[in-house]
Amino acid sequence: MLKYIVKRIGLAIVTIWAVATLTYFLINMVPGGPFLSEKAVSPQALAALEAKYGLDKPLWEQYVTYMTDALHGDFGDSLKQRGRTVTSIIATKFPVSAKLGGTAVIVSLLVGVPLGCAAAMNRGKALDNIISVVATCGIAVPSFVICTVLMYFLGVHLNLLPTFGLTSWKHYIMPVISLAFYPTAYIMRLMRSSMLDVLGQDYMRTARAKGLSQKVSIFKHALRNAILPVVTYVGPMLAYTLTGSFVVEKIFTIPGLGGEFIGSITTRDYTVIMGTTIFLAALMVVMNVVVDIVYKIIDPRIKLK
Amino acid sequence: MSEYLVDIKNERLSFFTPAGEVKALNDVSIHLNQGEVLGIVGESGSGKSVTAYSLMGLTAHPGKLIGGTIEFNGHQIHEMSEQEFRKIRGNEVSIIFQDPMTSLNPVFTIGNQIEEVILLHTDKDKKQAHERAVELLTLVGINEPEKRLKQYPHELSGGMRQRVMIAIALACEPKLLIADEPTTALDVTIQAQILELMMELKDKLGMAIIMITHDLGIVASMCEKIAVMYGGRIIEYGTTDEIFYEPKHEYTKGLLKSIPRLDAEEHERLVPIEGTPIDLLNPPKGCPFAPRCESCMKICLREMPPVTTFGDIHYTQCWMNQKAQMEGGATNE
Numbered sequence: 133m134l135k136y137i138v139k140r141i142g143l144a145i146v147t148i149w150a151v152a153t154l155t156y157f158l159i160n161m162v163p164g165g166p167f168l169s170e171k172a173v174s175p176q177a178l179a180a181l182e183a184k185y186g187l188d189k190p191l192w193e194q195y196v197t198y199m200t201d202a203l204h205g206d207f208g209d210s211l212k213q214r215g216r217t218v219t220s221i222i223a224t225k226f227p228v229s230a231k232l233g234g235t236a237v238i239v240s241l242l243v244g245v246p247l248g249c250a251a252a253m254n255r256g257k258a259l260d261n262i263i264s265v266v267a268t269c270g271i272a273v274p275s276f277v278i279c280t281v282l283m284y285f286l287g288v289h290l291n292l293l294p295t296f297g298l299t300s301w302k303h304y305i306m307p308v309i310s311l312a313f314y315p316t317a318y319i320m321r322l323m324r325s326s327m328l329d330v331l332g333q334d335y336m337r338t339a340r341a342k343g344l345s346q347k348v349s350i351f352k353h354a355l356r357n358a359i360l361p362v363v364t365y366v367g368p369m370l371a372y373t374l375t376g377s378f379v380v381e382k383i384f385t386i387p388g389l390g391g392e393f394i395g396s397i398t399t400r401d402y403t404v405i406m407g408t409t410i411f412l413a414a415l416m417v418v419m420n421v422v423v424d425i426v427y428k429i430i431d432p433r434i435k436l437k
Numbered sequence: 438m439s440e441y442l443v444d445i446k447n448e449r450l451s452f453f454t455p456a457g458e459v460k461a462l463n464d465v466s467i468h469l470n471q472g473e474v475l476g477i478v479g480e481s482g483s484g485k486s487v488t489a490y491s492l493m494g495l496t497a498h499p500g501k502l503i504g505g506t507i508e509f510n511g512h513q514i515h516e517m518s519e520q521e522f523r524k525i526r527g528n529e530v531s532i533i534f535q536d537p538m539t540s541l542n543p544v545f546t547i548g549n550q551i552e553e554v555i556l557l558h559t560d561k562d563k564k565q566a567h568e569r570a571v572e573l574l575t576l577v578g579i580n581e582p583e584k585r586l587k588q589y590p591h592e593l594s595g596g597m598r599q600r601v602m603i604a605i606a607l608a609c610e611p612k613l614l615i616a617d618e619p620t621t622a623l624d625v626t627i628q629a630q631i632l633e634l635m636m637e638l639k640d641k642l643g644m645a646i647i648m649i650t651h652d653l654g655i656v657a658s659m660c661e662k663i664a665v666m667y668g669g670r671i672i673e674y675g676t677t678d679e680i681f682y683e684p685k686h687e688y689t690k691g692l693l694k695s696i697p698r699l700d701a702e703e704h705e706r707l708v709p710i711e712g713t714p715i716d717l718l719n720p721p722k723g724c725p726f727a728p729r730c731e732s733c734m735k736i737c738l739r740e741m742p743p744v745t746t747f748g749d750i751h752y753t754q755c756w757m758n759q760k761a762q763m764e765g766g767a768t769n770e
Contacts, residue, residue, distance in 0.1 A: 334540045432543075
């Protein structure tokens with residue numbers, strides 16, 4: 133186990149380095165730069181700005197400087213948000229997104245898993261059909277549609293919920309629904325199909341032949357076997373959801389990290405692009421290790437090597 | 438109340454599938470005394486397993502009992518609800534399945550799976566259940582029981598897992614053990630060990646066994662009575678000696694001919710039964726075996742033969758025997 137974790141940490145470092153390097157050169161290959169704008173900037177001012185952030189040096193030198201600083205925990209200053217370091221941007225915005233995203237993931241699990249099981253247990257009946265239709269809609273409808281529909285009816289028409297900001301629990305309801313919609317639908321479908329598979333297994337017949345009630349055989353014997361695909365999905369999904377959604381944050385005016393991913397690219401804020409990308413990659417790698425360990429706990433047949 | 442432990446009378450059971458009614462059991466009657474071993478033989482789809490499963494109420498949906506009565510140990514099985522079934526399953530009647538590789542839940546320890554059934558049906562607490570589990574593993578011949586209880590199914594061999602299945606089945610000292618092809622998935626030496634163990638335990642605990650198999654060698658060595666099934670019917674029933682030495686039905690004779698023999702001449706071929714089993718969705722009007730029978734007569738295709746009895750329990754359903762009996766009591770040897 134320890135050997136496995138050490139090995140995974142080693143691999144994680146390589147992965148993150150590769151992601152960082154690739155991103156670094158890709159963003160520099162794109163024409164344009166952080167200080168170009170519609171208003172003409174004088175060549176002297178441009179040169180001064182570039183010199184200040186070291187952008188006048190050859191790309192290789194910039195890369196080496198950036199990586200050395202990053203290794204020391206310094207991800208640089210934002211090029212566009214004056215006076216803020218990348219670390220402080222992530223530190224203030226990530227908790228906002230994480231709180232929202234975390235709630236959405238919990239909601240999607242609490243709704244998706246039981247409904248998926250219910251669909252499997254009532255295969256072919258009305259409940260199964262209803263759940264299937266809802267799941268298909270959930271996967272097909274993009275989040276900006278859900279956001280606007282919710283906002284129109286609950287926020288504007290019925291005036292039940294606040295439409296922007298994130299100051300009370302009421303503010304959470306619409307963004308959480310919007311964020312949880314797709315994963316809930318996906319988990320329902322995963323759960324349904326893996327539950328159907330498990331229900332047909334021989335050990336479920338054994339459980340029944342032992343005289344166990346349906347409740348015990350489902351909750352004890354089936355669920356633990358059927359949940360594995362959901363765990364696989366939830367790991368990376370958690371990384372994405374915790375780092376926020378651009379669409380949902382823009383629509384509900386939430387100061388989260390999701391906006392930074394897209395915002396930094398449109399403004400060519402190189403340091404912020406690098407910082408958020410490395411952060412997401414690191415989170416993703418961590419989630420994958422967590423998934424592996426959870427797998428091992430759920431299914432003793434899995435060996436971590 | 439029936440004098441027998443198991444008393445199935447004229448059971449008819451169908452599966453109602455989207456394609457239509459599959460008549461899985463037609464007029465099946467079986468009775469079994471305490472401590473007796475009955476073998477049910479027949480090819481796949483002949484109704485062997487369904488007969489046994491219906492005793493435990495394991496044929497539910499889309500299977501439906503549409504006629505006959507089933508009594509077991511004083512229970513009117515044909516009238517029982519799912520809830521009542523749960524009390525006798527794993528308690529008064531247990532079952533061992535064909536494939537021990539997949540019959541145990543891979544994510545729980547052996548101990549957990551044995552203790553579960555003890556805790557469910559007895560008043561024992563966790564500690565007593567654990568002690569009983571150790572006792573059971575010792576009983577089924579597994580060494581180092583304490584260690585095994587903490588292991589997971591994938592850490593045990595096939596034979597070992599089948600022993601664990603037997604331990605689970607015997608946990609509450611059932612009156613009847615159903616063995617559904619218990620050795621089909623095991624290799625030959627392990628097969629012998631498992632069968633020997635079952636017979637030993639039968640003598641020790643005095644339970645009755647219903648042995649479902651298509652291995653005639655197993656029934657010959659283990660069973661006192663044999664029911665030969667074909668097309669959802671018992672087409673011949675008798676003691677082991679009667680079935681093996683005086684088979685009356687053409688199908689039984691065919692089955693016996695198809696057993697490989699050690700003393701056979703070199704290059705001697707086995708005699709298979711030609712044709713394929715009937716479609717239970719559209720069963721023929723007459724004898725189900727008629728389309729494959731070498732001695733098929735016109736009447737065989739038209740009408741189901743009545744029961745012809747020989748001796749105490751030996752009976753068959755075959756027109757050949759009816760004819761022979763009418764012509765002067767001689768059998769059709």
